[in-house]
Amino acid sequence: MIDVSLGGRTPNSPSGSNPSDLFQILRDGRPRTRSELAGMTGLARSTVALRIDALMKLALLKPVSDAISTGGRPSTQFALDPVGHSVLGVDVGASHVRVAISDLTGGVVEESAAELDIAAGPREVLDRVMRMGSELVSTAGDRVGPLIAVGVGLPGPVEHSSGRPINPPIMPGWDRYDVAGVLGAHFGVPALVDNDVNIMALGERELAWPGVDDLIFVKVATGIGAGVISGGVLQRGAQGTAGDLGHVYVARGAGVSCRCGNTGCLEAIASGSAVARALSTEGAAVATSGEVVELVRQGDIDAIQAVRQAGRDLGEVLTTCVSLMNPSTIVIGGALSAAGEHLIAGVREAVYTRAMPFATQHLEITKSRMGADAAIAGAGVLAIQSALSIERIDAMVAALGEDRD
Known part of the structure; x- marks a missing residue:
């Protein structure tokens, strides 16, 4: 079951003052009766009944099997209706x-994919997305209800509040393009846009690590970035650049130029493209992360050592993150994570050696469980x-004009 930020309130301690409080309780997937909900919220049963009726009219709740009777007529239970609405992930x-x-639990109903160069520009790419x-x-069709929102991940910096890419290095023509506005207008629902590593962190945490509230997801590919989840909430920072690990200075990279214009950045020595570049100078015919991974799988010693060193370099930066965020x-x-334990072993070596034991005694450093599915x-x-x-x-309940206590 997908979690949602409750703005400081949790299903275990609802205020009961709004229709959403009752709805958020039922989002955990457990059916409850009107009496149970009245007891949890402190609301009158008549008020609970009104709010349930409104939420059912909105196709957000549905009645489920009756509760076990203790004598007399069984009480009806209510739960989230997962197929009452749908969302589109891009x-x-x-x-x-x-x-x-997908339905409202994140279960994929239909999907499609296509090869398309991001450099083709926003009009061509978004036209394809809309089609x-x-x-x-x-x-x-009828397997899920009407579309209620669109979520989009882009391979570059995004101003989350506006849904606009900001100076994306590999996306010519996309700077400040109104991605959210274009998609929102086409589909007639709100569109949310974020960078790819943030949405990967969301997907990984919600569907693979639902019980983990403090998690760092690190993407190591052409570049290096991280999605930071603290207290169960994705942390974007003041300008949306939280987790930009790739441009942290690393001593071993002193003098090595980075695409950002600085020297010594982690990305310049530990990204998939950086590892490929280093191996190619030694005579290996590689140019991409995938080709590096293939060499590792073939048992190439130079490739294995290079990937493990990249892990150590990444671990050096993550050691600071462990101390700062725990x-x-x-x-x-x-x-590059497809190289398996070689990359992760390097990360663990650095983190477990350098970080304080109290911070790492229960720390798990592991490969993505979602893999290529994390972003979607x-x-x-x-x-x-x-x-x-x-x-x-x-707002939806208020629009019905039926939330009257």
């Missing part, structure tokens, strides 16, 4: 587009969190 990569329509998305909505889990994803899953999570937010639910 994963735009450097050379691909993947689109999926693919519209086809999926049509194909899904995560319980660090997940390594991205193309996270795009769906982004949409669901918006669609089922406290403010959105209260």
Whole structure:
């Protein structure tokens, strides 16, 4: 079950003052009766009944099997209706587009993918996204309800509040393009946009590590970035650049130029492209992360050592993150993570050696469980969190004009 930020309130301690409080309780997937909900919220049963009726009219709740009777007529239970609405998740990569329509638990109903160069520009790429998305909505038919939100991941910096890419290095023509506005207008629902590593962190945490509230997801591919989840909430920072690990200075990279214009950046020595570049200078015919991984799988000693060193360099930066944030889990994803334990062993070596034992005694450093599905899953999570937010639910109920105590 996808979680959602409750703005300081939790299903275990609802205020009961808004329709969304009752709805958030039921989002955990456990059916409850009107009496149970009245006891949990402190509301009168008549008020609970009104709010349940409104939420059912909105196709957000549904009645389920009756509770066990203790004598007399069994009480009806209510729970989230997972197929009452749907969301669209969009994963735009450097050379691909993947689109999926999901129910309100994140379960994928239909999906499609296509190869497409991000450098083709926003109009061509988004036109393709809109065609693919519209086809999926049509194909899904009656299996899910109407579309309620769209979530998008892009391979570059994004101003989350506006949904606009900001000076994306591998996305010519996309700077400040109104991605959220274009997609929102086409589909007629709110569109949320974030960078790819943030949505990967969302997908990984919600669907693979649902019980983990403090997690760092690190993507190691052409570049290096991290999605930071603290207290169960994705942390974007003041300008949306939280987790930009790739441009942290590393002593071993002193003098090595980075695409950002500085020297000594982690990305310049430990990214997949940096490892490939270092191996090619030694005579290996490699140019991409995938080709490095293939050499590792073939048992090439130079490639294995280079990947392990990249892990140590990454671990040096993550050691500071461990001291600063005290995560319980660090997940390594991205193309270079396919090299398996060689990269992760280097990370563990640095972190467990340098960080304080108290911070690492229960720390798990592991490979992504979601793999290539993390981004598309996270795009769906982004949409669901918006669609089922406290403010959105209260507004939907208020629009019915039926939330009268």
